[in-house]
Amino acid sequence: MTGRLGSRFADLRLGAGEPFTVVYGPGVDDTFVGADYRERNLDAALWHVLRAESCAYVAYSSQRRPLYFLDPQSEARSRPAGRAAADGPSRASDASAGATEASDASEGTGSAGPALMRHARLRGPLGRVVVRPPGPPRDAAPAAESTAPSAEGGPPRALSDPFTVMTLSGYLANPPRRTAVVFTEAESTLRHTDATRPLDTFFSDWARHGDYDHPVVLVFARPTFDACVEYVESLHGYPALAARLRRQAAPAVHVGFPDEAELHRLVQRLRLRHGLRIGDWRELDTVVRAMAAQPLTVKNWRSRLLSLGETPLSGQELAGRGWLPRSAGHRPGAPAGPGIRTAEEQLADLPGLEPVKTHLRRLRSRIAAERRLDDLGRGTGAEPASPHLLFAGPPGTGKTTVARLVGEMYRELGMLRRGHVVEVRLDDLVAGYVGQSTPLANAAVNDALDGVLFVDEVHGVGEEGPGFLMDVIRTLLARMENERDRLVVIAAGYPEKIDEFLAADLGLARRFRERIAFPDYPPDVLHTILLRYLAARGLRWDDASADRLLEVVTALHATRRPDFGNAGTMRDLGEQIFTEWAVRVGEDTEQPFTMDDLPEEYRALLPGPPPDDGALLSDLDGMVGLASVREAITDLADRIRLRQARGRRLPAPPHLLFTGPPGTGKTSVARSVGGMLRDLGLLRRGHLVEATRADLVAEYVGQTAPRVREAVHEALDGVLFIDEAYSLTSGSGIQGADFGREAVDTLVREMEHWNDRLVVIAAGYPREMDEFLRGNSGLASRFTLRVEFPAYGTEELVEVLRRSAGAEGYVLTPEVAERAGRWLDARRRIDPGGFGNAREIRGLLATMEARLARRLRTAPTTTDHSAFTADDVPAPVR
Incomplete structure (x- = not known):
């Protein structure tokens, strides 16, 4: 019988050993178009369901209408005479009983005398006589229609809440045949009743002593069963009902949105009764299938379709009005209208993603073959393949878009009724307190039933709060098993994070057997995405500008990091270009885009002219001393130039060892090396990232490797400079050394x-750096160039002092230089191992500046504030 009403009642199971049947979901306020093409509300639909389950009597109760019935037999049984007839030994046939009950139902109307109270023991001011306000009589349903619900016409009857509870209790007391009670608006009834305690007692007594073969149905306009229970708990007046629902396993019935078959019946009903016109009968199935994918009720669709008036129903028309996505309404093989495409055609239209397209075509072919064999009754003994998917790849590669297309594909193949996509992130389901994660996961699954649950960024496995995360995973696994015909889960994330996710529970690998890899978009695809975005924003350009944009995009792709945003990065770039263009052109929007509208940070990615020899080593030429360093770096530059001159492929950028005492310019030279390799084309950016042991080595297990990878990713296309690198293998304690x-x-x-995108320069004392190389067999073969940094001589240090003072506008006389040299010699003699070379200059210059300020303060007549004297240099330390 549920088939007569449609699939929305297919899950309804009455009794099943539980006292209450909870009906919930977005469809409880909807109407239902049955197989007979009649449109019924929920009351009438439940009446048919309950009668099909052999319920001879059905009573309804709501806050607005405390007690009402849809058929005369049920109403008659609520009266003493009707109850006596029904309980009598003769057990008359349905037809005769219906006639009797219909006659009894007329009691209380103007033609049969005054109405009496339903229970013989009740008395009022006029005894058992019920006084009603004047109004139109309530028509009784004729006996001939005793098997169908009557209209709900007539005003609500005046009935006190305590009396309603008493009546319902009596209604369920030892009925001769199966009987049901339906609370049609459970929220308002429970909240606003004047009989909270009697009603809770009714529920408690029924749960403890009732005959569960007689259904008690509670209808909630809540999205999930947990939400229904939480609502009852929040009222604090029904502890017995709340406790029973909390531990009740079944039955709970979710009434969702209409499926394709029901919407087909609605369209035909509107066509026959209201003249709805059909544009193209050949595409009607596809259009209705797309309608069923939308979270809309029959009421919503009836109103929208009737608003078409004389306009024929078509996918293009519904999509144009924003009621369907642009993919709706196209029949495979037929000429496509503007923007009207099937899921397969949309997938083919996506730029790039060739491996993804190939995988999904193969998946579609396999599923279609399984469905055809199933229709033929073949292959039914084999376990169907899991429909759940893994999407592994970087962000911005279309995973969310493809998930939507998978939902549409599964809907087209008949695997899913709606095929909609509910998108969540894994950490959105992980709550901060015990017991909260499971309801969040269940709520997400409930929203996704008959469609796709897209769980993005499946990261965080093994991080803080793993117990709560395992609650989510266990809930998902259970629902994936229990809802295998109504749910598809797609988990997405970085490839290494996907592996961590699968390792969290053995059940995940069994259910996620299909893994689809999403590679980074190549430069030509990124270029196409960028141009499409600019065109959508209304910009125009010439071919030269488009070619230059391709150079920028190519450079962005070449310098991408693991978190490169792909299409998202192109949208961000397009938005910045649009902003720069809008600022430049003002009101003259006819001007095209030019490279002047490219933000400065992206212009740096365009290749510049090759530098001449003087410009290439200009930074080194400006440094004091370092003759051997200049020679080694010049040799490296000459080798690269030779390869360029011969037209050979450039080598990978080299990794270097800088050995020498501190303060000899290693960091400055490392920065110059990055710029030089950038100018020579070996590095794209040439920036410098400095790191020490404290930056790379963590205090706890499992934290060191991520720190190193983070530093490397920050230095990509530039230089990672590790000062005192030998400290990595000489940590304090056994554990510290292990982490190093x-x-x-x-x-x-x-x-x-990252051998073609990274230069690592490790620096330290010579002997310690030799030990560093012996710490790992792969180090010596990777650091192919060693540069020795000798200690500065005294004259070189004085020259460094002169240049540093000159940069600040000070002048060093020969006497000052001579005394500074003696001070530096003394510092070196006292602590040769701790002497900082050029680093000593910073401290010396600060001391000289302080002594100059003191001298000027005590001699206010002095006007020369830029000349040091010998007295400004501290005396050499003995």
Whole structure:
């Protein structure tokens, strides 16, 4: 019989050993178009369901109408005479009983005398006589229609809440045949009743002593069963009902949105009764299938379709009005209208993603073959393949778009009724307190039933709060098993995070058997996405500007990091270009886009002219001393130029060892090396990222490798400078050394992985750096160039002082230089191991500046504030 009403009642199971049947969901306020093409509200639909389940009597109760019935037999049984007839030993046939009950139902109308109270023991001011306000009589349903619900016409009857509870209790007391009670507006009844305690007692007594074969149905306009229970708990007046619902496993019935078959019946009903016109009968199935994918009720669709008036129903018309996505309404093989495409055609229209398209075509072919064999009755003994998918790839590669298309594809193949997509992130389902994660996961699944639950960014496995995360995973696994015909889950994330996700529970790998890899978009696809975005914003350009944009996009792709946003990055770039263009052109919007509208940070990605020899080593030429360093770096530059001159492929950028005492310019030279390799074309950016042991080595297990990878990713297309690198393998304590070795091992792997996009410069004392190289067998073969930084001589240090003072506008006389040299010699003699070379200059210059200020303060007549004297240099330390 539920088939007569449609699939929305297919899950309704009455009794099943539980005292209450909860009906909930967005469809409880809807109407239902049955197989007979009649449109019924929920009361009438439940009446048919309950009668099909052999319920001879059905009573309804709501806050607005405390007690009402849809058929004369049920109403007659609520009266003493009707109850006596029904309980009598003769057990008359339905037809005769219906006639009797219809006659009894007329009691209380103007033609049969005054109405009497339903229970013989009740008395009022006039005894058992019920006094009603004047009004039109309530028509009784004729006996001939005793098997169908009557209209609800007539005003609500005046009935006190305590009396309603008493009547319902009596209605369920030892009925001769199966009987049902339906609370049609449970929220308002429970909240606004004047009989809270009697009603809770009714529920409690029924749960403890009732005959569960007689259904008690509670209808809630809530999205989930948990929300229904939480609402009852929030009222604090029904502890017995709340406790029973909380531990009740079944039955609970979700009434959702109409399916394709029901909307087909609605369209035909409107066509026959209201003259709805059909544009193209060949596309009607596809259009209705797309309608069923939308979260809309029959009432919504009836109103919208009737508003078409004389306009024929078509996918293009509904999409144009915003009622359907642009993909709706196209029949496969037919000429496509503007923007009207099937899921397969939309997928083919996406730029790039060739591996993804190939995988989904194969998946579609397999599913279609399984469905055809199933229709033929073949292959039914085999376990169907899991429909759940894994999407592994970086952000911005279309995973969300493809998930939507998968939902549409599954809907087209008949695997899903709606095929809609509910998008969540894994950490959105992980709550902060015990017991909260499972309801969040269940709510997400409930929203996604008959469609796709897209769980993005499946990260965080093994991080803080793993117990709560496991609650989510266990809930998902249980629902994926229990709702296997109504739910498809797609989990998405970075490839390595996907593996962590699967390792969290053995059940995940069994259910997620299909893994689809989403690669980064190539430059030509990124270029197409950018141009499409600019065109959508209304911009125009010439071919030269488009070619230059391709150079920018190519450079962005070449310098991408693991978190590169792909299409998202192109949208961000397009938005910045549009802003710059709008500022430049003002009101003259006819001007096209030019490269002047490219933000400065992106212009730096365009290749510049090759530098001449003087410009290439200009930074080194400006440094004091370092003759051997200049020679080594010049040799490296000459080798690269030779390869360029011969037309050979450029080598991978080299990794370097800088050995020498502190303060000899290693950091400055490392920065210059990055700029030089950028100018020579070996690096795209040439920036410098400095790191020490404290930056790379963590205090706890599992934290060191991520720190190293983060530093490497920050330095991509530039230089990672690790000062005092030997400290990585000489940590304090056994555990510290182990973490340092983990850092070195991770660094070696990253150097190999990013060998064409990364320069690592490790610096330190010569002897300690030799020990560093012996700490890992892969280090010596990767640091191919060693540059020795000798200590500065005294004259070189004085020259550094002169240049540093000159940069601040001070002048050094020969006497000052001579005394500064003696001070530096003394510092070196006292602590040769701790002497900082050029670093000593910063402290010396600060001391001289302070002594100059003191001298000027005590001699206010002095006007020269820029000349140091010998007295401004501290005396050499003995």
